[in-house]
Structures are given as structure tokens and as C-alpha cells.
Amino acid sequence: MSNFNRRQFLQAAGAATACAALPRAASANTYGRVVVVGGGFGGATVAKYLRLWGGDVQVTLVEPNPTHIACILSNLVLTSALSMSRITLGYSALQTNHGVSLMQGRAIAIDPPGKRLTVQTPTGQESLDYDHLVLAPGIDFAPAPGLWDPNLTPHAWQAGEQTTRLKNQIAAMRNGDRFVMTVPKSPYRCPPGPYERACVVADYLKAKRRTGAKVIVLDANPSIQAEPEAFGRAFSDTHRGVIQYFPNAQVQSIDSASRSIVTSAGTINNATVLNYIPNQKAGAIAALLGVNSTGFVPVNPLTYATAISTIHVIGDSCAVPASDGKAVPKSGHMANSEAKVCADAILRALNGEAADQNIATSSACYSPITARTASWLSANFIYGDIYDANGKVKGKGMHRLDIGEAPGQRVNNDSYQEMFTWADSLFADSFV
Numbered sequence: 510m511s512n513f514n515r516r517q518f519l520q521a522a523g524a525a526t527a528c529a530a531l532p533r534a535a536s537a538n539t540y541g542r543v544v545v546v547g548g549g550f551g552g553a554t555v556a557k558y559l560r561l562w563g564g565d566v567q568v569t570l571v572e573p574n575p576t577h578i579a580c581i582l583s584n585l586v587l588t589s590a591l592s593m594s595r596i597t598l599g600y601s602a603l604q605t606n607h608g609v610s611l612m613q614g615r616a617i618a619i620d621p622p623g624k625r626l627t628v629q630t631p632t633g634q635e636s637l638d639y640d641h642l643v644l645a646p647g648i649d650f651a652p653a654p655g656l657w658d659p660n661l662t663p664h665a666w667q668a669g670e671q672t673t674r675l676k677n678q679i680a681a682m683r684n685g686d687r688f689v690m691t692v693p694k695s696p697y698r699c700p701p702g703p704y705e706r707a708c709v710v711a712d713y714l715k716a717k718r719r720t721g722a723k724v725i726v727l728d729a730n731p732s733i734q735a736e737p738e739a740f741g742r743a744f745s746d747t748h749r750g751v752i753q754y755f756p757n758a759q760v761q762s763i764d765s766a767s768r769s770i771v772t773s774a775g776t777i778n779n780a781t782v783l784n785y786i787p788n789q790k791a792g793a794i795a796a797l798l799g800v801n802s803t804g805f806v807p808v809n810p811l812t813y814a815t816a817i818s819t820i821h822v823i824g825d826s827c828a829v830p831a832s833d834g835k836a837v838p839k840s841g842h843m844a845n846s847e848a849k850v851c852a853d854a855i856l857r858a859l860n861g862e863a864a865d866q867n868i869a870t871s872s873a874c875y876s877p878i879t880a881r882t883a884s885w886l887s888a889n890f891i892y893g894d895i896y897d898a899n900g901k902v903k904g905k906g907m908h909r910l911d912i913g914e915a916p917g918q919r920v921n922n923d924s925y926q927e928m929f930t931w932a933d934s935l936f937a938d939s940f941v
């Protein structure tokens with residue numbers, strides 16, 4: 510199907526509408542070119558499922574890195590509980606099992622009328638023509654106030670070299686030292702993630718008998734943003750005397766050289782380790798489509814299409830309309846879920862069919878609290894009416910049905926073990 514242009518495709522799609530009532534996988538003659546930008550949880554999953562469900566659809570995945578290093582479980586790499594190889598995911602199965610084409614490079618420009626993407630590859634610029642373009646570039650960071658050098662004061666909120674830097678700094682901590690970390694303003698990647706990090710670092714310092722060492726959490730938000738019961742108990746009980754939590758601490762300036770930070774809740778000079786996790790926004794290539802007031806790209810949750818119907822944004826970069834106070838979280842599990850909805854919608858569009866309205870998405874996060882115990886959080890969303898803060902319908906979007914928040918007593922070793930089963934099945938569903 511390599512040289513099939515859009516006009517020929519539409520003619521073929523007319524014939525294909527006869528198959529409209531068949532399940533996706535049965536519509537064998539689906540034709541089209543889909544380019545996917547970003548090989549993380551969103552991008553890898555959409556590439557895989559487009560091929561799995563899409564018959565002859567051509568899929569090219571554009572990603573600058575040779576492997577994806579998952580943020581999921583990366584807090585356990587910080588404490589040496591896991592190795593980096595445990596969270597390193599390759600792309601070869603997408604190629605060999607599913608026939609996804611891989612282009613190593615960074616997408617730098619989009620020509621929507623021409624339906625063409627420009628990619629900077631190691632050997633020069635290349636153009637890719639598409640019928641549909643899916644952007645899954647994850648997060649970028651908002652500019653830091655002050656003098657921030659991530660080599661000196663790492664964020665480790667995109668896993669890889671940053672994780673190793675922070676791990677080495679934590680390993681070098683001694684008695685009485687201070688690990689100071691920030692929690693970005695919501696919405697940000699993985700709502701429980703920062704609190705989980707505070708717990709595993711505190712647990713590590715205790716296990717290494719770093720007497721008097723502290724973990725100081727400076728939260729830009731008014732309260733703990735996920736699992737407040739489990740983390741509240743962890744801070745005030747399990748890790749009492751080690752973790753100090755400060756809400757409403759918005760960062761006003763940072764100086765990496767002196768590891769000093771000024772926040773609306775106070776100033777800390779000369780931290781031993783300063784783990785500055787900045788506020789977040791959509792990845793730059795997705796932000797070209799236009800962002801909302803929080804910095805993410807509004808999408809239609811039935812198709813993940815942006816204002817341009819053939820350009821879709823999934824994963825951490827997108828903003829999904831949701832009931833007030835029940836936002837769709839930015840998680841790898843959710844990116845995987847959105848990717849499947851998006852793949853199905855693209856294949857339907859390629860066949861001239863309308864998007865399915867009967868859709869659901871879900872999210873799950875497991876958070877280690879100690880080296881043997883974990884908490885968990887899950888949430889399920891369905892498409893339909895969404896509500897304002899007064900319970901009045903404010904439009905259509907994703908409404909959260911229920912939330913499984915682990916009460917304190919469910920923070921246990923069973924959850925810790927289940928965490929690996931869950932992660933491995935998400936890794937396999939996205940990358941294998």
C-alpha cells in the first residue's frame with residue numbers, strides 16, 4: 510500500500526464501508542498511512558494496535574532514542590532496588606511482531622494542509638507523508654524561575670540519564686543530610702509519583718542508617734494530589750521524623766549551583782540534594798496544535814483529534830474534557846488506554862466510519878511506600894455527560910465512574926508484588 514494517495518484511498522474506503530458492522534480486526538482491507546511521533550507508552554501502543562487491528566495500514570513510528578526508558582518503576586532505580594535495564598524497553602518487537610516501521614529522529618515541523626511531517630534524523634531532514642498523524646511526545650518542562658541546571662539538580666521526571674544522576678546523589682548522602690524535592694503544580698505527569706519518591710528515598714535513608722537525614726517535600730499544590738490517605742499516613746507514621754511536608758510551596762526561584770530554592774512557603778539554602786521537578790506542559794511538537802490554560806492540547810476524547818481532524822494527540826500531552834475535580838490523570842496506563850481508542854477511531858475514519866461513542870479508558874498506578882510495601886490507585890472513565898462543581902451537566906467528555914484508592918491497611922507486600930505483575934503486563938501490551 511506504499512503509493513496509495515488520499516484520493517485513491519477515499520475511493521477504496523467507499524467500498525470498505527460495506528464492512529462497517531464488522532469488528533475492527535475483521536475489516537481486513539484498511540488502507541492508509543499513519544505516522545506516530547514518540548515511542549513512549551502512548552506512541553508504542555497506538556503503533557502496535559493500528560497494525561494489529563488495521564490490516565494493511567502503514568505505520569511509521571518516529572522516535573529519537575534507540576530504546577524507551579520507562580518512568581514507571583524508575584523511583585526504585587533511584588534506590589538501587591531495580592536496575593536500569595529492568596525499565597528499558599526496546600522497539601524490535603513492534604517491528605518484527607507487528608510490522609511497524611521505525612524512523613530514528615525527532616519530529617520538528619508539521620505541514621497540516623500538505624499532510625507532511627518533517628523529521629530531523631542523524632543524517633539530515635526527512636519528510637513523511639501521512640493520512641493521520643498521532644503525536645505522543647510526553648511532557649516538556651515550563652521554564653524554571655532562576656538558574657536551574659538539571660545536570661546539577663536533576664528532575665528525574667523523564668527516566669534515563671537523569672535517573673542515574675539523582676541515584677548517585679542520593680547514594681552519596683550522609684548523616685544529617687537533606688534531600689529537598691518539589692511537587693509541580695497540577696496537572697503533571699503521574700499524580701502519586703512525587704509522594705512515592707519521597708517515601709522510597711526516606712525508606713532508603715533509614716535502611717542505610719543515615720541518622721538525622723531528612724526528606725523535605727515542597728508541594729506547589731494546597732494538598733497531596735493523589736492517595737492522600739495512604740501518603741498522609743506514610744508521611745506522618747511510616748516515615749515520621751524523616752519526611753517533612755510543606756503544601757502551598759510554589760517555587761519562586763532556584764539556584765542549582767548553591768542548591769538553594771525560594772518558595773512561597775519558605776527558603777532552603779544549601780540542600781544536600783535538590784530534586785527540582787518543574788511544572789509541566791505538552792511536548793513541543795504537540796503544543797504546535799495549540800494549548801489550553803494549563804499548557805496541554807485539547808482533544809476530542811472519542812478520537813483524540815485536535816482542532817485538525819487528521820492530527821491526534823494522546824498521552825501526557827493531551828487535555829481531555831472531564832467532570833470538575835475528576836480530571837483524567839497523566840499516566841502510562843492512561844496513555845496506553847487512550848492509544849487504543851485513538852487507533853480504533855483512526856481505522857474507522859480510514860474506512861469512512863464514524864467514531865465509536867461507547868468508549869471507556871482507565872488508569873492505574875502502584876506506589877512503593879517502603880522496600881517491601883506499596884499502595885495503589887486506579888480510575889475508570891466512560892464517555893458521556895460531564896459535570897461542573899455543582900453537579901450540573903457542562904458538556905460531553907470523560908466521566909470518572911469510580912476510584913479505587915488503597916486505604917492505609919492495603920499498603921502491604923501483596924500490593925508490592927502485584928506492582929511488578931501490573932507493570933510487566935503494561936510494558937508487554939505497549940511494546941511487544
Ligand SMILES: Cc1cc2nc3c(=O)[nH]c(=O)nc-3n(C[C@H](O)[C@H](O)[C@H](O)COP(=O)(O)OP(=O)(O)OC[C@H]3O[C@@H](n4cnc5c(N)ncnc54)[C@H](O)[C@@H]3O)c2cc1C
Nearest residue numbers: 547549550551580615616646647699824825840841842875
Ligand atoms: C516517577 C514516575 C513514576 C510513574 N509511575 C507510573 C505508574 O505507576 N503508572 C502509570 O501508569 N504511569 C506512571 N508514570 C507516568 C508515565 O511514565 C507517563 O504518564 C507516560 O510515560 C506517558 O506516556 P506518553 O507516551 O505520553 O509519554 P512518554 O512515555 O514520555 O513518551 C514520549 C516519547 O516521545 C518522544 N518524543 C518527544 N518529542 C519527540 C519528537 N519531537 N519527535 C519524536 N519523538 C519525540 C520521547 O523521546 C519519548 O520516548 C510515572 C512517571 C514518573 C515520572
